Amino acid sequence: VLVPAGSYTMGASVAQQDAVRSLCPTNFGLNTCNNLIADEQQSVVITFNEPFWIDKTEVTNAMYFGTGDNLPVVNVTWSLGQQHCVARGARLPAEAEWEYAARGPDGLYFPWGNTWDDQPRANICDVNCPSNYHNTPYDDGYAQTAPVGSFPDGASWVGALDMAGNVWEYTKTVYRNYPYSATDGREDLSNSTTARTLRGSSWNWIALETTTTSRAPHISGDPDTPYYGFRCARDYVDGDLDRFN
Numbered sequence: 001v002l003v004p005a006g007s008y009t010m011g012a013s014v015a016q017q018d019a020v021r022s023l024c025p026t027n028f029g030l031n032t033c034n035n036l037i038a039d040e041q042q043s044v045v046i047t048f049n050e051p052f053w054i055d056k057t058e059v060t061n062a063m064y065f066g067t068g069d070n071l072p073v074v075n076v077t078w079s080l081g082q083q084h085c086v087a088r089g090a091r092l093p094a095e096a097e098w099e100y101a102a103r104g105p106d107g108l109y110f111p112w113g114n115t116w117d118d119q120p121r122a123n124i125c126d127v128n129c130p131s132n133y134h135n136t137p138y139d140d141g142y143a144q145t146a147p148v149g150s151f152p153d154g155a156s157w158v159g160a161l162d163m164a165g166n167v168w169e170y171t172k173t174v175y176r177n178y179p180y181s182a183t184d185g186r187e188d189l190s191n192s193t194t195a196r197t198l199r200g201s202s203w204n205w206i207a208l209e210t211t212t213t214s215r216a217p218h219i220s221g222d223p224d225t226p227y228y229g230f231r232c233a234r235d236y237v238d239g240d241l242d243r244f245n
Contacts, residue, residue: 001053001055001056001101001103001158001160002051002052002053002158002232002236002241003048003051003052003053003054003097003100003101003158004051004052004158005048005049005050006047006048006100006103006104006105007045007047007048007105008044008045008046008099008103008106008107009043009044009045009046009106009107010043010044010045010096010099010100010178010180010213011040011042011043011044011156011178011179011180011213012040012041012043012109012211012213013043014041014108014146015188016039016213017037017041019110020037020208020211021033021037021110021115021208022136022183023116023206023207023208024036024206024208025133025134025135025206027132027133028133028174028206028243029233030110033208033243034091036208036209036214037213039177039206039213039215040211040213040214040215040243041122041178041189042152042179042180042186043178043179043182043238044180044223046096046180047099047101048100049054051092051232051236052097052143052233052234052235052236053231053235053240054093054097054098054101054158054159054160054231054232054233054237055160055228055231055233056149056159056161057072057148057149057161057162057170057231058072058073058148058162058166058167058230058231058232059072059073059081059084059229059230059232060072060073060147060148060228061073061217064076064084068214069147070147070148070149071144071145071146071147071148072127072148072162072166072226072229073116073165074145074167074224074226074227074228074229075225075226076222076224076228076229077223077224078170078196078228079220080093080224080225081170081229081230082150082170082172082189082190084230084232085130085230085232085233086209086245087236088234089234090231090234091171091172091222091232091233091234092170092171092230092231092232092233093171093231093232094171094172094173094179094182094187094233095106095172095173095186095197095215096173096180097171097233098163098169098171098199098200098211099162099212099241101156101158101160101233101236102156102160102163102164102199102212103156103157103212104147104156104157104158106157108157108212109209109213110154110165110210110212110213111154111155111156111157111164111180111212111213112153112156115131116153116207116210118123118137118138118155120139120140120153120204121151121152121153121154121164122137122140122151122154122166122201122203122210123140123142123145123150123151123162123166123195123203124128124164124165124201124203124205124206124207124209125204125205125206126138126139126142127139127204128140128141128142129143129203129204130143133206134206135206135207138207140165142145142203143203144204144226145166145167146162146166146203148162148166149161149163150162151160151165152199155237160231162200162208163198163199163200163212164200164211164212165199165201165202165203165205165210165224165228166178166200166202166203166204166229167174167200167203167227167228167229168198168199168200168201168202168216168219168227168228168229169199169200169227169229169230170188170196170198170218170229170230171196171197171198171199172187172189172196173186173187173196173197174186174187174191174194174195174196174197175194175195175196175197175198175215175216175217175218187211187236195217195218195219196217196218197215197216197217198215198216198217198218198228199214199216200214201214202227202228202229204227205227213217
């Protein structure tokens, strides 16, 4: 999907963080809930002078292996995710690009809007989830990963799907504190061991973490896990719309 040029505020406001704390399971405790959102401030205005493309869905087993199903590919390292995107003439998205594609110029706190309403819009740790911190009575119909595109009502403003839940998604950005700056070294691809930033939460995690500002470091050392996946992005090139239409 094409993400238009424009501006947005990256990071959560105090009011947004206050509003979303109610989504934290009671058995987590307030300190744990606060720690989960502590890295979403300070906010900064980000401007994109050019549009860019981002995958409509997470990369699937079928897309990655050439055969298989429409479940998001998992157990793939950050390096292999980046290699897959490059082979397609693309790259992993920067963290700022990912958030803009998810929330847009209106700064939505979820891809679909500003509130969580227990409608099945994302695959999280629901009543089917084996973990003891699952969100109830939410039922998304899946105990683990769901086929991509299973939640059309959770689409972002540009039509990107599964930007909340299903699998955490790699970005190309080194995980660092805010405020975000693209020129402070966090977009350096030469460092293959430093933890990169994950976005979007996953099927084994909670509603609190499905916000468009939620972020986490992937485990340093570039392991693979059943909770991590990715989608690709690439720069817009003049004539793209003519080719794709």
